[in-house]
Amino acid sequence: MDYMKEKPVDDLSSTQHKIRISLTSRNVPALEKTCQELMNSARDKNVMPRGPVRYPTKTLRITCRKTPCGEGSKTWDRFQMRIHKRSIHFRSTSDVLKQITSVSVEPGVDIQVTQFASVMPNRLVSFYPMETSSATSIVQPYLA
Template sequence: MEGDKKEVQDSKNYKLIIVAKDLPLVENYCRQLSVASKKSNITMSGVTRFPIKRMCITTRKSPCGNGSNTWDHYEMRMYKRSFALTTTQTELQTLFKSVKNPAGVQVTLQEDQ
């Protein structure tokens, strides 16, 4: 009985934010996290999808400025997802050890008060 009380007191609320340029990487990583959290009995509220951030860059093709006005258009998209977790710190560490973080995916963990 005392062990259960201690475990409930140690659990905290965390906010997990995932950002990447590649949509399949983000979706796959979110799927892996949700499956691993269900296996380890971590309370997780669903994926919150944020609007896509678009950065557009327009530049001249000709470096010298002579010739016809031709332009290149480049676009970078940033995909962002968020989770809310309620767990202990040790369970959180085992969760991140079980799910491999792919290159190009930025993971931010914040503790909610």
Template sequence: MVGPIGQNEARTSILKASSYKEGKAPASEEATIHRIRITLTSRNVKSLEKVCADLIKGAKEKSLKVKGPVRMPTKVLRITTRKTPCGEGSKTWDRFQMRIHKRLIDLHSPSEIVKQITSISIEPGVEVEVTIADA
């Protein structure tokens, strides 16, 4: 006599067998759509904006859902130091600063297409970080 566990196993095996059509894999495994976030950081605004424009242009050519570029607030790192090494003389100071600019781009696409899009030439000094999260 087959118990309730045996019946459930039979049902799941029928469902698994019916999801394959004529030797093809299920469509969900072929092209799963991921939510992909591309984070770009740089000290040079022009090169950062150029890379953003190239990425968005490539994504729109492939007709993907694109959100961005989202311009995050600029981080300004400041160091104030005395000009003289010995400490004598007039009290003169140097003020150095480094500005870090950041952009976010969100894509909804399979990861294979993102590999094609991100294979563009990236300007020197621009850091690219790709994060994949399931939608």
């Protein structure tokens, strides 16, 4: 499989990666403040961030009876929790990512950093093999 040959990498810290930072919280002001700090930190490092992308709010609802024993009038409590989510996308090296994410985070804000495959400049990344002859040679013995 010549299309899957490993290529030596001289310096892993100099390769650029696609990075997504996902932030979730129940507290909107804390979430927006953390997003703004991450965006400012990225701009200070000359990285052009995209976002914050605002996702629809998830509303989790629970309806339960007020009385624990089941006696009395049928009264109900309704509880709900709203979860807000934002994501920021950018491309940078691993060293710059560590500097960007070193900002202080508000309590109650969860951060998830996802790093995708490295970005090679001026190259088309294909997920499918370029040669299909190897696939036909595997199928032919079974057809005979």
